[in-house]
Amino acid sequence: MNEPHPSPPAASKRRIPVSPPGMADPHQLFDDTSSAQSRGFGAQRGPGGLGYPAAAASPQEAFLADPVSNMAMAYGSSLAAQGKELVDKNIDRFIPVTKLKYYFAVDTMYVGKKLGLLFFPYLHQDWEVQYQQDTPVAPRFDINAPDLYIPAMAFITYILVAGLALGTQDRFSPDLLGLQASSALAWLTLEVLAILLSLYLLTVNTDLTTIDLVAFLGYKYVGMIGGVLMGLLFGKVGYYLVLGWCCVSIFVFMIRTLRLKILAEAAAQGVPVRGARNQLRMYLTMAVAAAQPLLMYWLTFHLVR
Amino acid sequence: MAFTLYSLLQAALLCVNAIAVLHEERFLKNIGWGTDQGIGGFGEEPGIKSQLTNLIRSVRTVMRGKKKNEWNTLKF
Numbered sequence: 001m002n003e004p005h006p007s008p009p010a011a012s013k014r015r016i017p018v019s020p021p022g023m024a025d026p027h028q029l030f031d032d033t034s035s036a037q038s039r040g041f042g043a044q045r046g047p048g049g050l051g052y053p054a055a056a057a058s059p060q061e062a063f064l065a066d067p068v069s070n071m072a073m074a075y076g077s078s079l080a081a082q083g084k085e086l087v088d089k090n091i092d093r094f095i096p097v098t099k100l101k102y103y104f105a106v107d108t109m110y111v112g113k114k115l116g117l118l119f120f121p122y123l124h125q126d127w128e129v130q131y132q133q134d135t136p137v138a139p140r141f142d143i144n145a146p147d148l149y150i151p152a153m154a155f156i157t158y159i160l161v162a163g164l165a166l167g168t169q170d171r172f173s174p175d176l177l178g179l180q181a182s183s184a185l186a187w188l189t190l191e192v193l194a195i196l197l198s199l200y201l202l203t204v205n206t207d208l209t210t211i212d213l214v215a216f217l218g219y220k221y222v223g224m225i226g227g228v229l230m231g232l233l234f235g236k237v238g239y240y241l242v243l244g245w246c247c248v249s250i251f252v253f254m255i256r257t258l259r260l261k262i263l264a265e266a267a268a269q270g271v272p273v274r275g276a277r278n279q280l281r282m283y284l285t286m287a288v289a290a291a292q293p294l295l296m297y298w299l300t301f302h303l304v305r
Numbered sequence: 306m307a308f309t310l311y312s313l314l315q316a317a318l319l320c321v322n323a324i325a326v327l328h329e330e331r332f333l334k335n336i337g338w339g340t341d342q343g344i345g346g347f348g349e350e351p352g353i354k355s356q357l358t359n360l361i362r363s364v365r366t367v368m369r370g371k372k373k374n375e376w377n378t379l380k381f
Binding site for chain 1: 308309313317351353356357360
């Protein structure tokens with residue numbers, strides 16, 4: 001195993017303990033890259049490069065005693081530190097990380113109650129988001145606050161369930177998963193753009209941010225998953241029943257949530273409520289809510305045969 | 306289901322281009338959507354038509370950038 005190996009003897013000696021493939025302990029992976037014994041860039045990275053501590057003691061000492069590799073390791077770690085600094089400085093320009101953290105401040109109780117609300121919004125009375133000194137309260141403390149955890153998880157689960165459904169019908173191939181994901185994301189983007197355009201044209205002064213919109217529009221994936229799973233278990237009848245129920249629930253949920261965001265501004269500003277303007281805003285709310293069931297059906301009907 | 310992110314990008318690009326090439330003098334003025342025809346009212350409510358004309362003018366400005374003078378001399 002050593003002779004035909006092109007790498008230097010120190011590296012090939014280290015490869016011996018891990019020659020059975022897939023035997024690397026996952027804890028080893030994390031410990032090794034963060035400890036001082038890490039190798040930085042270079043030839044040591046790779047599937048065979050992690051040794052068990054007992055066997056790795058002497059090859060590692062022999063490796064570190066070599067001054068050239070010492071320098072190379074120091075240079076590699078400083079390069080990594082510089083890169084990390086650069087990313088940390090610039091990441092806020094492209095992705096608003098601090099704003100995103102608010103949407104992921106959830107806990108299990110919130111997720112459970114919100115899922116219940118998505119499937120059964122008829123008994124909930126108070127849909128107003130609570131504020132705390134001008135900033136909305138974190139989702140952990142207020143069930144009406146939008147979050148991105150449920151939509152993100154639901155989207156990924158939808159892709160997986162779509163793959164499962166395709167697999168049970170012998171229609172599966174890996175690129176179809178990517179196609180499903182891309183299609184669902186494209187529809188989401190189109191919805192967000194259409195709603196933003198409508199909000200601009202109707203001069204609606206609302207505190208509904210883009211990320212809020214993405215969160216609200218992502219809640220429909222939960223109903224889609226339910227429908228497809230029931231369709232897998234009970235055939236077309238189960239699919240239509242559960243999908244119909246989820247469609248009506250999402251319709252009511254969206255109307256009750258968006259009404260507070262889009263229509264409340266007119267009353268809050270003290271402007272006398274004129275019929276035409278509020279009517280257009282009501283039409284917009286209805287259109288957004290009606291688009292949800294349509295998209296839920298469009299994105300799932302081809303998965304259930 | 307051939308509706309992918311790339312096709313959305315293509316469609317968006319074509320739409321923005323279509324908005325950008327609407328000619329101000331030959332077309333928009335004739336249908337009453339010129340930029341000097343509607344911005345009279347400074348009332349509280351701009352209205353959909355004035356929002357649309359503003360949007361068209363903004364898209365045209367952004368897409369045409371600094372070369373506005375050359376566009377005038379080309380005269381398609």
